[in-house]
Every structure is written in structure tokens, then in C-alpha cells.
Amino acid sequence: DVKVTQSSRYLVKRTGEKVFLECVQDMDHENMFWYRQDPGLGLRLIYFSYDVKMKEKGDIPEGYSVSREKKERFSLILESASTNQTSMYLCASTPGTSYGYTFGSGTRLTVV
Amino acid sequence: GENVEQHPSTLSVQEGDSAVIKCTYSDSASNYFPWYKQELGKGPQLIIDIRSNVGEKKDQRIAVTLNKTAKHFSLHITETQPEDSAVYFCAASRSDYKLSFGAGTTVTVRA
Numbered sequence: 001d002v003k004v005t006q007s008s009r010y011l012v013k014r015t016g017e018k019v020f021l022e023c024v025q026d027m028d029h030e031n032m033f034w035y036r037q038d039p040g041l042g043l044r045l046i047y048f049s050y051d052v053k054m055k056e057k058g059d060i061p062e063g064y065s066v067s068r069e070k071k072e073r074f075s076l077i078l079e080s081a082s083t084n085q086t087s088m089y090l091c092a093s094t095p096g097t098s099y100g101y102t103f104g105s106g107t108r109l110t111v112v
Numbered sequence: 113g114e115n116v117e118q119h120p121s122t123l124s125v126q127e128g129d130s131a132v133i134k135c136t137y138s139d140s141a142s143n144y145f146p147w148y149k150q151e152l153g154k155g156p157q158l159i160i161d162i163r164s165n166v167g168e169k170k171d172q173r174i175a176v177t178l179n180k181t182a183k184h185f186s187l188h189i190t191e192t193q194p195e196d197s198a199v200y201f202c203a204a205s206r207s208d209y210k211l212s213f214g215a216g217t218t219v220t221v222r223a
Contacts (some may be wrong), residue, residue: 004155033208040121042201042215043156050209058210059113090155096207100146101211103155 003027005092006104013111019078021107023091029102030095032074034058034066037106044091049074072091081111114139116204118214126222131189133217135202140217142204145178145185150175150199160187193219 003054007022025032031050035043035058044053047066055066063085067075076095078088090109116123132221133137137145143164148156157221162169162176164197173192173210178185189196203211 033210035213040215042118043213045210045212048210092155096209099209100158100161101148101156103148103157105153105155 003100004091004093004102004104005012006089006107008107009105011107011109013078013081013109015082015111017078017081017111019081019111021076021078021089021091021109023074023076024072025074025091025093025102026072027093027095027102028071029054029093030071032068033092033101034064034074034076035090035092036060037090043090051110077081081109085109086111095100097107113208114142114180114204114212116201116202116212116214118217120217121215122218122220124220124222125192127192127194129192131192131196131219133187133200133202133219134184135186135204135214136182136184136210138203139204139206139207140183141181144205145176146203147174147176147187148201148203148213150201151215156201183205189219192219192222194221197221 004025013091032046034046049068065077146161150156175188202214205211
């Protein structure tokens with residue numbers, strides 16, 4: 001089975017800190033995604049990457065950046081964490097178009 | 113971009129009854145419609161999907177129907193069991209592999 005691993009299940013950070021969320025997939029998938037999940041809003045796309053060093057903004061990229069130096073790893077960066085970035089963050093990967101995503105278990109980030 | 117609306121937001125059913133969740137989408141070019149189930153403390157997991165050249169697909173107790181003309185699709189769960197309690201998300205995409213998700217439906221199966 002494809003495995004998508006997010007490095008932390010729970011994180012607590014202070015306002016203004018730079019935060020790194022890491023995601024690794026083990027099936028050589030081309031495409032990787034970062035979503036945030038909030039009650040009543042579903043999953044909203046932050047950034048995605050369709051190849052190494054390639055990235056595109058999703059629907060809510062403000063306050064975030066990403067890095068994909070290797071095919072298997074996709075990092076989400078909160079440049080200066082704010083309380084409104086408290087959320088569940090989900091990483092996903094897929095091999096190509098019209099295929100289902102495989103999600104990680106999520107990272108619940110609390111910014112205080 | 114694509115806009116996916118999902119109803120209801122919560123659904124409570126008696127064990128053994130059926131559950132139906134409905135979604136509508138806005139982009140007529142969307143051609144792929146997956147459904148995900150998210151259990152507590154886990155990431156969403158794909159349970160069934162349908163492509164635009166198919167009107168209905170079934171896998172044991174779950175089925176999905178698609179009406180391209182009306183731009184809506186539905187998830188049907190029959191003979192519900194307690195392990196069906198979870199949050200369900202619908203999604204839609206065009207062939208550019210980005211999925212747009214509905215807001216989710218919390219399903220509770222009462223014993």
C-alpha cells in the first residue's frame with residue numbers, strides 16, 4: 001500500500017514562529033498536495049506540486065510556502081505562524097490525473 | 113474554480129437503514145468524482161469513485177450515482193453498521209488532478 005507519512009501528529013507553536021510540516025510518500029507519486037481541514041469548510045487546497053521543484057498555489061496560499069527538493073518529500077512552511085493558522089493539515093499524493101489521493105494521518109497544529 | 117456543495121452536514125441513521133449524501137458541482141468539465149471516509153484521528157480514505165462516462169458504480173454496501181446533466185452525484189450506503197460512522201467527503205476534478213472537496217457529512221449510525 002502507498003504510504004504517506006506526516007512527521008508530526010500534534011504541534012504547538014507560538015505566534016511568529018517559522019513552522020515546518022513534513023510529508024513523505026513512498027510510491028514514487030508525481031503529485032503531492034497540502035490541504036487544511038477546518039470544521040464546516042471541508043478540505044481547502046493550500047499548495048500542490050506536480051514535479052520536483054515545481055509548485056503551484058492552491059485556493060488559500062497566503063501565509064504559506066512549500067518546498068519539494070526530492071520527489072518523495074513535500075514540505076509546508078508557515079513563514080510566521082498566526083493563530084488563524086491553527087488547523088488540521090493534511091498531505092496527499094497521487095500518481096496522476098483522475099486518480100484518488102492517498103492522505104497522511106494529518107498534523108494538528110495549534111498556534112498560541 | 114470548481115465549487116462543490118455537500119448535503120446534509122450531519123446525518124443520523126438507525127443501524128440497518130440506508131444513508132444518502134448528495135453533492136453538486138459547478139464545473140461542467142469535471143470528470144472524476146471520488147468519495148472519502150475519514151475516521152476519527154485518521155486522514156481521509158478513498159472508498160469509491162466514479163468517472164463521467166459511468167452513471168452508477170457499486171461496491172458491496174456502497175454505491176455512487178452521477179447525473180452529469182444536473183451536475184450532481186450521490187453516495188448511498190445500505191444496511192448501515194456502526195463502523196460506517198465517520199465523516200464523508202465528496203470531491204470533483206477535471207483532468208488536471210486537483211480535487212475540490214465538499215464540506216463533509218458527519219454520519220452517525222445508532223445501534
